[in-house]
Amino acid sequence: MLIVNDLTVVYQDGTCAVDNVRFSISTNENVALIGANGAGKTSLLLALVGVLEEKSGEILIGDTIVENNNLRDIRTKIGMVFQNPDDQLFMPRIYDDIAFGLRNYDFDEPDVEQQVNYTMSRLGIEHLAQRSPLKLSGGEKRLAAIATVLVMSPDLLLFDEPTAHLDPRARRNLIATLTELPQSKLIATHDLSFAEELCSRVLIMHEGKLLADGDISLLNDATILDTAGL
Amino acid sequence: MSAHNARVHELRALDTLSAGQTAIHRLHPLAKLICTMTIVICTVSFGPYDFIRLVPYLFYPFIMMSIAELPYRLLLSRVLIALPFCLFAGISNVIFNRSIALTIGSMNISFGVLSLFTILLKMYLCVMAALLLVATTPFTELTTQLRWMRIPYIFVMVFEMTYRYIAVLLEEAYSMTTAYRLRSGSKKAIEMRHMGSFVGQMLLRGFDRAERVYTAMACRGYSLKHIPFAKRKMTGVDFAFLSAVFISCVLIRVINLR
Numbered sequence A: 001m002l003i004v005n006d007l008t009v010v011y012q013d014g015t016c017a018v019d020n021v022r023f024s025i026s027t028n029e030n031v032a033l034i035g036a037n038g039a040g041k042t043s044l045l046l047a048l049v050g051v052l053e054e055k056s057g058e059i060l061i062g063d064t065i066v067e068n069n070n071l072r073d074i075r076t077k078i079g080m081v082f083q084n085p086d087d088q089l090f091m092p093r094i095y096d097d098i099a100f101g102l103r104n105y106d107f108d109e110p111d112v113e114q115q116v117n118y119t120m121s122r123l124g125i126e127h128l129a130q131r132s133p134l135k136l137s138g139g140e141k142r143l144a145a146i147a148t149v150l151v152m153s154p155d156l157l158l159f160d161e162p163t164a165h166l167d168p169r170a171r172r173n174l175i176a177t178l179t180e181l182p183q184s185k186l187i188a189t190h191d192l193s194f195a196e197e198l199c200s201r202v203l204i205m206h207e208g209k210l211l212a213d214g215d216i217s218l219l220n221d222a223t224i225l226d227t228a229g230l
Numbered sequence B: 001m002s003a004h005n006a007r008v009h010e011l012r013a014l015d016t017l018s019a020g021q022t023a024i025h026r027l028h029p030l031a032k033l034i035c036t037m038t039i040v041i042c043t044v045s046f047g048p049y050d051f052i053r054l055v056p057y058l059f060y061p062f063i064m065m066s067i068a069e070l071p072y073r074l075l076l077s078r079v080l081i082a083l084p085f086c087l088f089a090g091i092s093n094v095i096f097n098r099s100i101a102l103t104i105g106s107m108n109i110s111f112g113v114l115s116l117f118t119i120l121l122k123m124y125l126c127v128m129a130a131l132l133l134v135a136t137t138p139f140t141e142l143t144t145q146l147r148w149m150r151i152p153y154i155f156v157m158v159f160e161m162t163y164r165y166i167a168v169l170l171e172e173a174y175s176m177t178t179a180y181r182l183r184s185g186s187k188k189a190i191e192m193r194h195m196g197s198f199v200g201q202m203l204l205r206g207f208d209r210a211e212r213v214y215t216a217m218a219c220r221g222y223s224l225k226h227i228p229f230a231k232r233k234m235t236g237v238d239f240a241f242l243s244a245v246f247i248s249c250v251l252i253r254v255i256n257l258r
């Protein structure tokens, strides 16, 4: 599904945010991405969707190599939910925000409507359709942001700190929602119990390097967590 | 809500208005764009003392606002932002051009005053036309329409980024002033010695946010080089609206009753 070979991200100021990382994710697998602040999780996710130009190495989605000239196709296969939902909701109504991607890919309006409604009912946010993103709570914004990505039915979903700003109940709902989604997921998070509930595998990052890659039970290994600065 | 917060919300309020569902909102963006341009070109092309002949154009904003169910006060407050510039441009005429243009009752009105009022009315009509367009058309539809009209990609891009940048800039400014106030005792304003780094930080943070928003858009297939929505065709209603506005604007411009 996803194969990453020797991925390195060096920002213009010389910061090496991702250092020679290699891993793969197979179909329907849920993988947690754990690491201290500044470990390089966000940079890694952004590199996977082809946003960062400062990267080297090889990324394969299905059997397509991510390159600058096929980003349009790649982005229908891989969707990213940003750390801050405010960055992802920019239209006057939630409905238009969710429809945004489909319209960019020239779907017909009846198709768009059907897909948007289906996605909203799946996440239980039909009542938000006509609301402005400015007037939603943190949890509602999070779900709306997920809907904007989910509506494209990507094969792989990337999440950057999905539980940030959620209250316990919204967090439980999110876990339930994500469990039901069949897609492969790569979830960057600081919330270890969230990772344990949702994922079967974990990648642990430290200072840009991949420190460990294995079963989720690695999260009980005190020495590894200690080395990772967690 | 503090005054500043209210202002941020007002700015975003135009965005929210554009999601309305009235007949005007449903018109094709191209029809509205051409009408707006027609109004602007017609008003601007009048001479400096043609106050009376401009008055009929006032029908446009009033009719549009009532059909589109837009709050008059919100739009008016936006128009007032442009006021100082026009006053500045018109005030020198009032001082230098004092010959009498017309007399109403016992009051003499000089050419200078007449030209000031003409400038103000022109400003009102143009800014109002632009605001009506923005308040009844989602922003992305506008930019794609501009692209469809073969306006170079780079101009549309700058237009779009400016628009998004101003919104996020105000939001950043709001959260930063709040954070500043909470730590600065009860001082109301930002101290001069902090102003430099404050403004610098604000611009950088606004830029950062705008860039992230743009990234999020790109991740969902947005690119100005590719033009979506262009498939939408103008319908009979759109043509009717367009020709009604266009013909009346041109008639008002050409016919001189005097």
Ligand SMILES: Nc1ncnc2c1ncn2[C@@H]1O[C@H](COP(=O)(O)OP(=O)(O)OP(=O)(O)O)[C@@H](O)[C@H]1O
Pocket (backbone or CB within 6 Å): A011, A012, A013, A015, A016, A017, A035, A036, A037, A038, A039, A040, A041, A042, A043, A044
């Ligand atoms: N645009 C940038 N330019 C330069 N350096 C950057 C940039 N973005 C991030 N960095 C640096 O790259 C490193 C990795 O940052 P990244 O945001 O990927 O970490 P993270 O694991 O997501 O952290 P967090 O858990 O705090 O979100 C950090 O040292 C950070 O300072």
Ligand SMILES: [Mg+2]
Pocket (backbone or CB within 6 Å): A041, A042, A043, A083, A160
């Ligand atoms: Mg991060």
